[in-house]
Amino acid sequence: MPLILDHVSQVYNPDTETPVRALDDVSLVLPEGQFIGIIGHTGSGKSTLVQHLNGLMMPTEGNVYYNGKDIADKDFNKKELRKHVGLVFQYPEHQLFETDVFADVCFGPKNMGLTKKEAELAAFDALRKVDFPNDLYYASVFELSGGQKRRAAIAGVLAMKPDFLVLDEPTAGLDPVGRYEILDMVSALHKESGMTIILVSHSMEDVAKYVERVIVMDRGKVAYDDTPREVFTHGEELEAMGLGIPESTRIARMLKDKGINVDPDVLTVTEAADSIYAAVTGNNK
Amino acid sequence: MIRDITIGQYYQTESPVHRLDPRVKLLGTLLFIITLFLYKNPAGYALGIVFLLAVIKTSRVPIRFITKGLKGILVVLLLTVIINLFLTPGTELVSFWKFTITYEGIGVALTMLFRLTMLIMGSSIVTLTTTPNNLTDGLEKGLGFLKIFRGPVGDVAMMMSIALRFIPILMEETDRIMKAQLARGADFESGNIVKKAKALVPVLVPLFVSAFRRAGDLAMAMEARCYRGGDGRTKMKPLIYKKRDAIAYIILFSFVILSVWIGRWQVISEFFNSLYLRFILK
Amino acid sequence: MDIVKAENVVFEYIRRDEEGNPTDVTTALDHVSIDVRQGEFIGILGHNGSGKSTFAKHLNAILYPTEGTIYVGGMNTKDDDKLWDVRSCAGMVFQNPDNQIIGQVVEEDVGFGPENLGVPTKEIWERVEESLRAVGMLEYRKKSPNKLSGGQKQRVSIAGVLAMHPKCIVLDEPTAMLDPSGRKEVVRAIRGLNDVEKMTVILITHYMDEVVHADRIFVMDKGRVVMQGTPKEVFSDVPTLEKLRLDVPGPTRIAWELKKKGLPLPDGILTAEELVKEIEKCR
Numbered sequence: 001m002p003l004i005l006d007h008v009s010q011v012y013n014p015d016t017e018t019p020v021r022a023l024d025d026v027s028l029v030l031p032e033g034q035f036i037g038i039i040g041h042t043g044s045g046k047s048t049l050v051q052h053l054n055g056l057m058m059p060t061e062g063n064v065y066y067n068g069k070d071i072a073d074k075d076f077n078k079k080e081l082r083k084h085v086g087l088v089f090q091y092p093e094h095q096l097f098e099t100d101v102f103a104d105v106c107f108g109p110k111n112m113g114l115t116k117k118e119a120e121l122a123a124f125d126a127l128r129k130v131d132f133p134n135d136l137y138y139a140s141v142f143e144l145s146g147g148q149k150r151r152a153a154i155a156g157v158l159a160m161k162p163d164f165l166v167l168d169e170p171t172a173g174l175d176p177v178g179r180y181e182i183l184d185m186v187s188a189l190h191k192e193s194g195m196t197i198i199l200v201s202h203s204m205e206d207v208a209k210y211v212e213r214v215i216v217m218d219r220g221k222v223a224y225d226d227t228p229r230e231v232f233t234h235g236e237e238l239e240a241m242g243l244g245i246p247e248s249t250r251i252a253r254m255l256k257d258k259g260i261n262v263d264p265d266v267l268t269v270t271e272a273a274d275s276i277y278a279a280v281t282g283n284n285k
Numbered sequence: 286m287i288r289d290i291t292i293g294q295y296y297q298t299e300s301p302v303h304r305l306d307p308r309v310k311l312l313g314t315l316l317f318i319i320t321l322f323l324y325k326n327p328a329g330y331a332l333g334i335v336f337l338l339a340v341i342k343t344s345r346v347p348i349r350f351i352t353k354g355l356k357g358i359l360v361v362l363l364l365t366v367i368i369n370l371f372l373t374p375g376t377e378l379v380s381f382w383k384f385t386i387t388y389e390g391i392g393v394a395l396t397m398l399f400r401l402t403m404l405i406m407g408s409s410i411v412t413l414t415t416t417p418n419n420l421t422d423g424l425e426k427g428l429g430f431l432k433i434f435r436g437p438v439g440d441v442a443m444m445m446s447i448a449l450r451f452i453p454i455l456m457e458e459t460d461r462i463m464k465a466q467l468a469r470g471a472d473f474e475s476g477n478i479v480k481k482a483k484a485l486v487p488v489l490v491p492l493f494v495s496a497f498r499r500a501g502d503l504a505m506a507m508e509a510r511c512y513r514g515g516d517g518r519t520k521m522k523p524l525i526y527k528k529r530d531a532i533a534y535i536i537l538f539s540f541v542i543l544s545v546w547i548g549r550w551q552v553i554s555e556f557f558n559s560l561y562l563r564f565i566l567k
Numbered sequence: 568m569d570i571v572k573a574e575n576v577v578f579e580y581i582r583r584d585e586e587g588n589p590t591d592v593t594t595a596l597d598h599v600s601i602d603v604r605q606g607e608f609i610g611i612l613g614h615n616g617s618g619k620s621t622f623a624k625h626l627n628a629i630l631y632p633t634e635g636t637i638y639v640g641g642m643n644t645k646d647d648d649k650l651w652d653v654r655s656c657a658g659m660v661f662q663n664p665d666n667q668i669i670g671q672v673v674e675e676d677v678g679f680g681p682e683n684l685g686v687p688t689k690e691i692w693e694r695v696e697e698s699l700r701a702v703g704m705l706e707y708r709k710k711s712p713n714k715l716s717g718g719q720k721q722r723v724s725i726a727g728v729l730a731m732h733p734k735c736i737v738l739d740e741p742t743a744m745l746d747p748s749g750r751k752e753v754v755r756a757i758r759g760l761n762d763v764e765k766m767t768v769i770l771i772t773h774y775m776d777e778v779v780h781a782d783r784i785f786v787m788d789k790g791r792v793v794m795q796g797t798p799k800e801v802f803s804d805v806p807t808l809e810k811l812r813l814d815v816p817g818p819t820r821i822a823w824e825l826k827k828k829g830l831p832l833p834d835g836i837l838t839a840e841e842l843v844k845e846i847e848k849c850r
Contacts, residue, residue, distance in 0.1 A: 111470030273824035278682030502666035521678035
């Protein structure tokens with residue numbers, strides 16, 4: 001069931017002299033099965049946008065449709081929507097509250113009206129999917145490392161078996177290895193379950209490597225909505241939005257400008273190294 | 286909703302009220318609240334309202350910003366009105382089932398509503414126009430006499446100032462935690478009061494954890510910046526009375542005298558009234 | 568003169584069970600020796616849990632070594648009489664900007680440190696102004712910290728420490744909670760302090776690109792200093808850095824990959840500009 005945003009705007013303080021258009025006429029179709037990145041710097045509206053996807057915020061103008069129904073309708077079941085569109089916020093500490101990890105992951109499915117048994121099965125399944133260490137299932141949530149907390153928080157939402165999984169800055173505050181571990185896990189989740197994953201990030205490097213579609217937010221508007229390669233052709237515009245392009249891409253472009261025949265659309269370190277090597281040795285021949 | 290509470294917030298702008306010495310504002314609020322209980326006739330109310338509006342106008346804080354603060358305590362206000370409306374004995378106006386509304390009840394309810402509203406608005410002016418640091422400086426100096434009794438005035442003042450700084454941060458955090466739990470299907474609205482209270486546990490636990498962590502961090506940061514209690518500290522902005530403070534005091538005391546004068550008739554007549562009643566009852 | 572001199576510092580956490588009996592000893596610092604000279608820019612790198620923040624807390628006498636000694640400005644941090652001198656000598660900036668700003672107006676926060684030191688009023692104002700100017704936040708002096716971005720808040724925190732006129736400033740992961748533009752502005756401010764004000768800077772971070780301009784780098788892992796030297800020396804060993812869970816800068820990694828393939832690139836390439844120049848030479 002796709003999520004459709006139809007000319008959605010969100011205006012704070014509409015009656016004052018300084019209304020803030022946190023979202024400005026955003027129209028998007030988010031079909032099932034995609035791996036989408038939403039990028040924008042702080043204040044670009046990306047966090048506001050994702051809160052519209054599960055009805056935590058309602059648009060002040062325009063409509064959000066899930067499964068063909070307007071989520072603003074009186075008889076629309078928002079709790080049901082939140083089951084289908086799982087949203088994990090940036091700070092796992094904001095969501096973990098039970099005495100142990102397992103009980104915490106059960107919270108969501110229990111709220112969905114599952115029996116204790118069903119909820120526990122769903123929790124086990126979710127913890128397994130996020131590769132949570134077996135020996136820590138009954139550990140206190142305060143003893144976990146940053147990456148483990150993140151996994152527990154994601155499992156807590158995954159246990160509701162959503163069709164959409166929205167992750168708001170899931171790698172903030174993690175070290176590089178922890179970052180890639182989480183992103184690899186999310187990517188595997190996408191491949192195995194086929195659920196739509198929406199990754200909110202301010203890091204181009206993270207997004208470029210994993211997603212198939214990038215939505216760039218700038219001052220409340222959708223600036224670009226395309227494949228990463230296509231979006232990164234707008235290097236200068238992205239720079240102006242405070243975003244920039246992946247460093248590998250930037251280096252490839254710099255070399256290209258110097259007349260070295262490097263593929264200017266590379267995204268990762270490995271791609272860049274391969275292309276540079278081919279170009280340089282090719283030139284030598 | 287949670288952001289509507291404006292008590293304890295500072296509204297940044299330039300105004301004569303902002304520039305006043307906090308001691309003037311604190312004493313002013315105290316006297317203003319006392320005067321609210323002095324008068325019991327429309328002339329007194331009018332005087333109070335005019336004075337408050339004049340202060341608000343001079344402070345350049347939008348009046349909507351101040352009335353917004355009332356929303357937060359709407360329940361308290363309504364409760365006070367209802368209790369007074371139904372539980373004041375006197376001449377019956379209407380009566381249904383077990384409830385009776387009396388003329389006196391309406392009078393008392395309106396008086397209480399007026400006093401509470403004015404009280405909240407009056408005291409929020411102080412916090413809106415005074416930075417917490419300034420406010421605590423004012424308290425520290427104003428209550429300095431307690432030091433003779435070894436009262437830890439400086440430390441208490443610092444605690445208050447920090448509490449005030451963290452109120453908006455913790456409120457925003459509460460908002461975020463509630464959203465995170467809503468996204469997991471938490472329900473804060475339906476059910477009876479026990480169920481609602483239970484539903485708050487997933488919010489309160491992360492909130493407390495975070496508050497304690499913040500407190501620990503903050504204590505460390507303060508120590509790292511050589512905070513060691515109030516002794517030996519100097520002030521970046523020491524409190525010195527200026528000419529405008531003298532003028533404010535004059536205005537303030539004129540208002541108090543006027544209030545006493547207006548209120549006096551009522552107080553005196555009530556005094557006689559009560560004597561008279563007692564005499565009759567005897 | 569050495570501003571900081573840590574000699575064989577060991578720090579152990581003792582975990583206790585409910586009755587207070589020790590159950591476990593964690594060695595957070597394991598014979599760490601680091602010396603910092605006046606005017607240097609020192610980077611201390613390490614992933615979360617490597618002991619780098621524990622070390623930072625020793626410089627400010629928040630923690631004391633179990634074994635070994637630390638001298639800050641020539642004073643032993645264990646010397647109780649010198650506690651406040653140590654703390655005003657090595658100023659400290661922490662990770663979370665919200666949890667270290669005390670004032671509700673920017674300038675009042677910057678004045679907090681000098682107030683505690685008993686600096687006369689007139690001088691506090693001068694210090695506040697010069698410190699805010701040094702981090703480029705002077706125009707925000709009357710603002711509420713809650714209205715600032717993360718990067719701006721961290722710059723205010725830095726100004727708050729500067730106003731205490733420390734001999735050196737220790738920054739404990741000041742950018743960990745910031746977005747890329749916030750990180751850039753804070754790192755720029757820190758470099759400015761070192762370049763222009765000649766302030767001794769100890770920057771603790773897990774982002775390697777923040778310390779490419781440092782004079783010397785110490786890499787920590789499991790409580791030990793495992794690598795040290797100039798950025799070029801340290802960054803030329805990419806496999807070790809990756810094993811230590813550090814974020815090796817993109818250009819350095821590409822250079823490493825190319826070298827592995829056989830391109831004759833020099834060691835320790837740190838920036839994109841350097842890399843491009845060297846690749847051009849290979850043609």
